[in-house]
Amino acid sequence: MKHQLKTKVLLFTSAVVALAAGMSANKKSEIETQVKRYYDLNVDSLNSSVQQMQQHLATGAGQASLQEDFKKARVYYKRIEAFVEYHLPESALKINGPNLVESEPSLPEEPILPTGFQVLEEVVYSEEPLDRQAAKMETDGLAFACNRAKVLGANIEFTETNILDALKLNLYRLITKGISGFDAPVALNSLPEAIASLEATQKLFNYFPQSGELLKITTAALQYLQEHQGDFDGFDRATFIADYINPLCVLVYDYQLAHKIPFAQAPNRAIPANIPHLFSPGAIDLSFYAPAGAELNSKELAALGKILFEDKRLSVANNRSCATCHIPSKAFTDGLALNESLVGGKKLMRNTPSLINAAYQPVQFSDSRITFLEDQVHAVIANPEEMGGKFEQIQSLLAKDKAFMKSYKAAFSGKKPGADEVKKALAAYVRTLSGFNSSFDRFMQGDKTAMTAEQLNGFNLFMGKAKCGTCHFMPTFTGAAPPYYEKMESEVLGVPQSNDTINPKMDLDSGKYHVYGMPHHLYSFKTATVRNAAVTAPYMHNGSLKTLRELIDFYNRGGGQGLGFELEHQTLPGDPLLLTEQEKKNIEAFIGALTDTVSYKKIQF
Amino acid sequence: MKLNIKMSVVIAFLLTKGYSAFTQEGKIDCAAHVFKTIPEALEYKDCATKLSMRVAKIERVSEQIGNLKAITYLDLKSNSLRELPASIGALSKLEQVIISENHLKSLPETIEGWQSVRFMQLDNNSLSDLPLGLFKLKKLNTLDLSWNNFASLNSRIGSLGQLKILDLNHNSLLVLPKEIGKLKALQEMDLSFNKLKAIPDEVIRMSSLKRLALANNELEQLPRNIGKLKKLKSIIVTNNKLTQLPESISALKELESIYLSYNQIGKLPAALYKMSHLRNLVLVGNPIPAAEVKALKQALPNTNIVF
Numbered sequence: 001m002k003h004q005l006k007t008k009v010l011l012f013t014s015a016v017v018a019l020a021a022g023m024s025a026n027k028k029s030e031i032e033t034q035v036k037r038y039y040d041l042n043v044d045s046l047n048s049s050v051q052q053m054q055q056h057l058a059t060g061a062g063q064a065s066l067q068e069d070f071k072k073a074r075v076y077y078k079r080i081e082a083f084v085e086y087h088l089p090e091s092a093l094k095i096n097g098p099n100l101v102e103s104e105p106s107l108p109e110e111p112i113l114p115t116g117f118q119v120l121e122e123v124v125y126s127e128e129p130l131d132r133q134a135a136k137m138e139t140d141g142l143a144f145a146c147n148r149a150k151v152l153g154a155n156i157e158f159t160e161t162n163i164l165d166a167l168k169l170n171l172y173r174l175i176t177k178g179i180s181g182f183d184a185p186v187a188l189n190s191l192p193e194a195i196a197s198l199e200a201t202q203k204l205f206n207y208f209p210q211s212g213e214l215l216k217i218t219t220a221a222l223q224y225l226q227e228h229q230g231d232f233d234g235f236d237r238a239t240f241i242a243d244y245i246n247p248l249c250v251l252v253y254d255y256q257l258a259h260k261i262p263f264a265q266a267p268n269r270a271i272p273a274n275i276p277h278l279f280s281p282g283a284i285d286l287s288f289y290a291p292a293g294a295e296l297n298s299k300e301l302a303a304l305g306k307i308l309f310e311d312k313r314l315s316v317a318n319n320r321s322c323a324t325c326h327i328p329s330k331a332f333t334d335g336l337a338l339n340e341s342l343v344g345g346k347k348l349m350r351n352t353p354s355l356i357n358a359a360y361q362p363v364q365f366s367d368s369r370i371t372f373l374e375d376q377v378h379a380v381i382a383n384p385e386e387m388g389g390k391f392e393q394i395q396s397l398l399a400k401d402k403a404f405m406k407s408y409k410a411a412f413s414g415k416k417p418g419a420d421e422v423k424k425a426l427a428a429y430v431r432t433l434s435g436f437n438s439s440f441d442r443f444m445q446g447d448k449t450a451m452t453a454e455q456l457n458g459f460n461l462f463m464g465k466a467k468c469g470t471c472h473f474m475p476t477f478t479g480a481a482p483p484y485y486e487k488m489e490s491e492v493l494g495v496p497q498s499n500d501t502i503n504p505k506m507d508l509d510s511g512k513y514h515v516y517g518m519p520h521h522l523y524s525f526k527t528a529t530v531r532n533a534a535v536t537a538p539y540m541h542n543g544s545l546k547t548l549r550e551l552i553d554f555y556n557r558g559g560g561q562g563l564g565f566e567l568e569h570q571t572l573p574g575d576p577l578l579l580t581e582q583e584k585k586n587i588e589a590f591i592g593a594l595t596d597t598v599s600y601k602k603i604q605f
Numbered sequence: 606m607k608l609n610i611k612m613s614v615v616i617a618f619l620l621t622k623g624y625s626a627f628t629q630e631g632k633i634d635c636a637a638h639v640f641k642t643i644p645e646a647l648e649y650k651d652c653a654t655k656l657s658m659r660v661a662k663i664e665r666v667s668e669q670i671g672n673l674k675a676i677t678y679l680d681l682k683s684n685s686l687r688e689l690p691a692s693i694g695a696l697s698k699l700e701q702v703i704i705s706e707n708h709l710k711s712l713p714e715t716i717e718g719w720q721s722v723r724f725m726q727l728d729n730n731s732l733s734d735l736p737l738g739l740f741k742l743k744k745l746n747t748l749d750l751s752w753n754n755f756a757s758l759n760s761r762i763g764s765l766g767q768l769k770i771l772d773l774n775h776n777s778l779l780v781l782p783k784e785i786g787k788l789k790a791l792q793e794m795d796l797s798f799n800k801l802k803a804i805p806d807e808v809i810r811m812s813s814l815k816r817l818a819l820a821n822n823e824l825e826q827l828p829r830n831i832g833k834l835k836k837l838k839s840i841i842v843t844n845n846k847l848t849q850l851p852e853s854i855s856a857l858k859e860l861e862s863i864y865l866s867y868n869q870i871g872k873l874p875a876a877l878y879k880m881s882h883l884r885n886l887v888l889v890g891n892p893i894p895a896a897e898v899k900a901l902k903q904a905l906p907n908t909n910i911v912f
Contacts, residue, residue: 090664090685090708106729106752106775148662157667268688268711291734292714292759369777371733375756378779382802420760420782486710515777 032158034207039083039158042200043150046076050143057139063130070124071189073142074117078196082170082204084149087156094145096183100571101520108518115141118183125186160208165264165273167201168252172271172278172483174198175241180469181232185573191229198222214255217248233465238456242444249277270362270485279444279475284360284485286431291372294424296431300411305429307407308422313397314381316342316388322380322426325352331535332356332433337543341385348385349509351543354536356596357529359431360476363488366541367512368526373427378419391419398422435596436475438531443593444475451593458590461583466555467573468587472530477594479527490524494560494567495540499550504563507542520569534592548588556584635675643667651675659683659703671695677721682706694718694738705729705749714738728752728772740764751775751795763787774798774818786810797821797841809833820844820864832856843867843887850874858882866890873897878904887911 053069061069077084077095085092099118101111120138123131174197177183181190202218205211221244228235253276256263263274270288271278287296295301308314312321325339326332332355338347350366358364364376381389398404398417408417411425440459442450451459463469471491473482479489490512496504512521525541539545545554560567561574579587635652641661646653650672657680658666664685671692677700686707694715701724709730717738726749733754739745740761747770755776763784770793778799786807788794794811796804797820804819809830817834820843827842832853839862847868854860855876860883867890877886878901886908888898898912 088664089687104729152662152664155667157669265691267691267714292737293761370756371754372756375779378757382779418783419780 031160031163031207035158035163035204036156038204038207039080039153039156042076042079043146043153046073046080047143047146047150049073049076050139050146054136054139054143057132057136063124066124066130066135067187070117070120071187071192074184074189074193075196077117077146078193079200080149081173081197082166082200083156083158084153085173086162086166086169088149088152091145091149091152095142095149098183101569103516103518103520105516108516111520116145117142118185121184121186160261161264161273163204164252164256164261165266167204168249168273169271169483170197170201171245171249171252175237175245175278176469176474176482179235179237179240180463181467182470185467185470188232191225191232191235195222195225195229198225208255208259210259211255214248214251217244217251220244221248235460235464236456237460237463238443238451242446242448246277246279246444246446253277270480271483279441281436281445283475284436286359286434288486289359289362289372290427290431291374294374295428298411298428300407301425301428302432303429304407304411305425305427305432307404308426309429311404314387314389314394314422316384316390316393320387325386326355331532333536335537337538337546342388343385350541351538353528354532355430356433356435356532357476359427359434360480361478361488361526361529362480362486363526366525366528367515368488368490369512369515373430374423377423377426377430381422391422394422395419435531438596439593440590441475441596452589454586454589455593456590457583458586458588459593461579461587462590465583466552466577466579466587468530468555471527471572477530488526490521490526491571492520492522492524492567492569493540493554493572494523494563494565494570495525495542496544496554496560496563497542498544499546501553501563504565506560506563506565506567507540507544509541511541522569523567524569524571530591531594532596534588534595548591549584552579552584552587639678643669643673646673646676654678654698656680666690666693668692674698677701679703682726689713691715697721700724702726712736712739717741720744723747725749735759737761743767746770746790748772758782758785760784766790769793769813771795781805781808783807789813792816792836794818804828806830812836815839815859817841827851827854829853835859838862840864850877852876855880861885863887873901877901881905881907883908885909885911 049069049072053066053073056065056069084095095116096118097114097116099114099122101113103110103112115138120135120142123134123138174194178194178197179190181188184190184193198218198221202215202222205214205218224240224244266273268288270284272285275283290296309322312318314321320342325334327334334352337351339352341348359373362371364370364373370376370379381387395417412421414421439450439455471479471489473480476485479491481487481489495507497507510522512524534548537547539551545551556577556579557563558574558576559570559572561570562576633649635649636654639655639657640646640653641657646656647669652675653673654675655678656673656676659680660683662684666681666686666689668690670690673696675698676696677698679696679699680703682703683706686704686709688709689712691713694713695718697718697720699719699722702722703726705726706729709732711732711734714736715738716736719742721744722742723744724747725745728749729752731754732750733756740759742765744767745765746767748768749772751772751774753776755773756779758781760782762782765788768788768791771788771791772795774795774797776799778796778801781801781804783805785805788811790813791811792813793816794814795818797818799822801822801824803824804827806828809828811834813836814834815836816839817837818841820841822845824842824845824847826847827850829851830853831851832855834857836859837857838859840860841864843864843866845868847865847870849870850873852874854874860880862885863883864887866887870891870893873893883905889911893912898910902910
C-alpha cells in the first residue's frame with residue numbers, strides 16, 4: 001500500500017513536471033515566435049525606408065531630405081542589428097561594414113569595394129554638392145543588401161539561447177563601437193542610434209517572462225542616453241558603461257541562470273557566452289588564440305618556456321636570447337626605436353613590441369603575417385637578423401645540458417628536445433604574460449575609485465572626440481574587432497621616419513602590403529595595443545615617436561596627411577582632432593590607467 | 606459507400622504517412638538526387654545522400670544539417686560561411702566534402718565524426734589550424750588546404766596514413782613537421798607558394814610519392830637522400846634558392862620531369878648526365894654555363910631541355 005502510494009505520488013509529480021516542462025516549452029516557443037515576427041516587421045521597415053530613399057533620390061530630393069531618410073533607415077537597422085550581425089554576418093558587412101576596400105588573397109589587385117550605410121553616409125553628408133549618381137549607386141547597393149537580410153532572415157532559427165546571446169553581443173558592440181562613433185563617423189548620430197539600439201533591446205527583453213529587472217536597468221540606461229544624446233564630445237561613456245551596461249549584462253547572465261536558459265555553446269569564440277560582462281576577469285578565452293592541442297594550464301611547460309626565453313643558445317652565436325630584446329623590467333620591450341640586426345651592422349626593420357597580452361592577439365607581427373605564437377617564435381629564432389638560430393644546433397646543445405633536461409622532462413615525456421617542444425614551451429610562457437589588472441579594469445569591475453577624474457575624462461575623450469577607441473577596441477585596446485575579436489584591423493597612418501615635425505618624411509616600410517600584395521595594404525600596420533603604452537615607449541612600427549605626447553600630437557594633427565604627406569589610402573581621418581592641451585593631458589593620464597601594475601609585477605617573477 | 610471507405614483509407618494513409626511522402630517520395634531517387642537546401646533534404650532525412658548548396662549565398666549552416674544522417678556528398682562551395690555548426694559532425698556517412706571559397710577560420714572539433722570521409726576540399730578559406738579530430742579520419746585520401754593561412758602543420762598530420770593527395774599551395778608555411786614523413790601512401794604533395802626554407806629529411810620516407818611541387822619557396826637545398834623516393838615522377842622547384850642538386854637524384858629511375866627555373870644552380874651533378882629517362886628538364890634562370898647545357902643536351906638527346 002505504501003509502495004502504491006509512493007508510485008502514485010511519483011506519477012503525479014512526473015505529470016506536474018511534464019506539464020510544467022510543456023508550459024515552459026510553449027512559453028519558449030511564444031518568445032521565439034514573437035522575436036521572429038519582430039525581425040520580419042523591422043526588416044520590412046528597413047527595406048521600405050531604403051526604397052523610399054531610392055524614390056526620393058529619383059524625384060530630385062535635396063541633401064537635407066536624404067539625410068533624414070538616411071537616419072531613419074539606420075534606426076530600423078539598429079533595431080535588428082543584433083540578429084543580422086549574429087546570423088547573417090556577410091549581410092551585416094554589406095549593410096553596415098566599414099568603408100574600406102578589401103581583396104581576396106587569390107586576387108590581390110582586384111578590389112572588393114565596400115557597400116552600405118558607411119559608404120552612403122560619406123556621400124549624403126558630403127560638404128561638396130551632392131553626387132546624385134554616387135548616391136544612387138550606393139543606395140541601390142544598400143537596398144540589395146537589405147533585401148538579402150530579409151530573404152535570408154526568413155530562415156533564421158531563433159531560440160531563447162541565441163536571442164539572449166545576440167543581444168548581449170550587441171551590448172558589447174554598443175559600448176565598444178556604437179557610442180564611439182565607429183559606424184557613424186560623419187553623421188555623428190551615434191548617441192541617438194544607441195537609443196534606437198537600446199529601445200530594441202528593451203522591446204525584446206519584454207518578450208521574456210519575469211524580465212522586470214532587465215527592463216528596469218535598460219530603461220535607466222535609456223534615460224541616461226536620452227538626457228545626454230546631444231553632446232557627443234561630452235558624453236560620459238565611463239559612467240554609461242560601468243553604471244548601466246555592465247550591470248545590465250550581469251543581469252542577462254543572472255537571468256539565464258535563474259531561468260535555466262542554456263548559454264550558447266561557442267567553442268570558436270574569443271568571448272564566451274557564459275561570462276557576466278565584457279570586463280569580467282577572464283572574459284577572453286585564451287584558447288581561442290592558441291592552436292588546437294596547445295597546453296594552456298601546464299606550469300611546467302611555462303616554466304620551461306621561461307628558461308628558454310632567457311637562453312642565449314637559441315641564437316646562432318649564443319649572444320642573444322628572447323629576453324635580450326623583450327626585457328621583463330621594460331614591460332618586455334627594449335626601450336629602443338630599433339634594435340641591432342645580427343647581420344651587416346644595421347638596425348632591425350621594426351620596433352620590438354611588448355609581449356604582455358601578445359597571446360590575446362589574433363595575429364602576430366606588425367604586418368599581421370602569423371597567427372600563432374608558436375610560429376612567431378619560429379620566425380624570430382630562424383630569422384638571421386634577429387636570432388639566426390639553427391634548430392638542430394639548439395636541440396643538441398640543450399640535450400647536453402643536465403639542468404635544462406631536468407626541467408624539460410618535467411614538461412615533456414620525450415627524451416630529446418625538438419624544435420616543436422622549444423616553440424611550444426616558449427609560446428606557453430608568453431601566454432602567461434597576460435595582464436588585465438589595470439586601474440581601468442578595476443574601474444570597469446566596479447571599483448569607482450580606481451580611476452582619477454582626469455583619467456576618466458581621458459577615457460571619454462579616447463572613446464569619443466579623439467576617436468582612439470574606434471581603432472583600439474576595448475577591452476584589449478588592439479585592432480581586434482569586437483564583439484568577436486577574431487579579425488585584427490590594420491591601419492594606414494602615414495607614420496613619419498622620425499619625430500621631426502618641421503621637416504617630416506614618411507616612413508616607406510610597405511607593412512602588410514608585402515604579405516599578399518594588396519594595394520590598399522601599402523604602409524598598413526597592425527593596430528597595436530594601448531595597454532601598458534605608458535611604459536613601452538617609443539611608439540609605432542619604427543619607434544619614431546618617442547613619447548606619448550608626440551604620439552597624441554601625431555593623431556591630433558590628422559596622421560600623415562596632417563603632416564602633409566600625400567597618402568591615398570590613409571585610413572585615419574586627415575582632419576585635426578582639435579584637442580586642447582588639457583585634453584591631451586587627460587588622454588595621457590587615461591593611458592596611464594591602462595598600465596597593468598599588479599600582473600606586471602607578478603610577471604617579473 | 607464503398608468509395609467513401611476507400612477515400613477514408615486514403616485520407617488516413619495521408620495523415621499517417623504525410624502528404625509529401627505519398628506524392629513526392631516515389632518520384633525522387635534518394636541515391637541520385639542532389640538536394641539543394643536543408644529543409645528539402647530533411648523531408649527525406651533517412652535517405653537523402655547528396656546535398657549541394659554551392660553558390661547559394663548562405664552565411665550560416667543550420668544545426669538541422671546534423672539530422673541528415675545518410676548524406677555521403679556535401680558541397681558548400683562559394684558561400685559566405687565563417688563557421689560550421691557542431692552538429693555537422695554527426696554526418697558519419699560523409700565521403701566527399703567540398704567547402705572551398707568560404708571564410709572559414711576554423712572547423713568544429715566534431716568533424717572527428719566523419720569517419721567515412723575520403724575527400725575534403727577546403728581551399729580558399731582563412732584556416733590557420735586544424736581540429737585534432739581531423740587527424741582521426743582514417744579513410745581520408747585527399748586533403749586540399751590550398752589558399753589558406755597555415756604557417757605550420759600539426760605534427761599529427763602523420764597519422765593520416767591513407768592520405769594520397771595533400772595540397773598546401775599558397776599558404777604561409779615556415780616549416781614542415783618531421784612527422785610528415787609518415788605519410789607513406791602520399792602520392793602528390795603540393796607545397797608551392799609558401800615560405801619554406803627547408804624540407805625535413807624525413808620526407809624521403811614517403812615511399813609512394815610521385816609528384817612533389819615546391820615552387821616559390823625559399824629552399825636552399827633539397828634533402829640529400831631524395832633518391833630514396835623511388836616512385837617520384839615529377840619535381841617542381843621553380844623560384845627557390847637552390848645552388849645545387851643532390852647527387853642521389855640519379856637514383857630516381859621513374860623521374861620524368863624536373864622544373865628548376867629561377868634558382869641559383871651553377872653546376873649540375875655529374876649523375877644527371879646519365880638520366881636518359883628524363884622527359885623534361887627546365888633550367889631557365891640559373892647561372893649554368895652554356896657549354897654545360899650543350900654537353901647535357903648531347904648526353905640526353907631524348908630529353909626536352911629548356912634553358
